[in-house]
Amino acid sequence: MSATRLLVLGVVRMYGRAHGYQVRRELLTWSADKWANVAPGSIYHALKKMAKEKLLEEVSTDADDEARGPDRTAYQLTPDGETEFQLLLAKSLSEADESTQGSYRLVAAVTFLPTLPRARALSLLHHQVTQLRGRRANAQDLLDHGTDWGQPAHVEELYRLWVTMIDGMLTWLEGLVSRLESGEYVMADDPGTAFGEPGSVH
Structure with a gap:
């Protein structure tokens, strides 16, 4: 699953x-081409592919819509598309x-984190924290014991890098969990309009 798929659906x-x-x-x-590796051409490909998969459906346009851009084909999510969006979001969080692709998917998911109820978002993030711990x-x-198994001594640097990277990720995730628990950010079940919710842009 690519970050592009989640972002386009969102x-x-x-x-x-x-x-x-x-x-x-x-x-x-949003500069998603830089932080999520979204190639501009892949956006149109994703739209057409997901329309074939019945995750999106083409809808008629009116003169006002056509005035907003050169495209004459507009899309909206089908019920299956909504299910796919929720599944991809949950999996990515x-x-x-x-992996590099995993990082792209995570940042795409964090973009649409406010579309979830607060408790649901926390549950998903707690699951990732448990996995990372x-x-x-490991x-x-x-x-601590890699060289006991006959590994060259310098391979310890790879293990140090792994530990350091995981520590950094855990620090950020645990901070995000703490901020959500303290009520930061407008989530889907909070008063007001959460970012990414249907109808939040016109």
């Missing part, structure tokens, strides 16, 4: 219905994945 959901041009403009305004323990064990 933007269309946020608009209610959107042209490809609007989705592209929104994501490039709850699963520890230190387990990986941290990495520390390798650092």
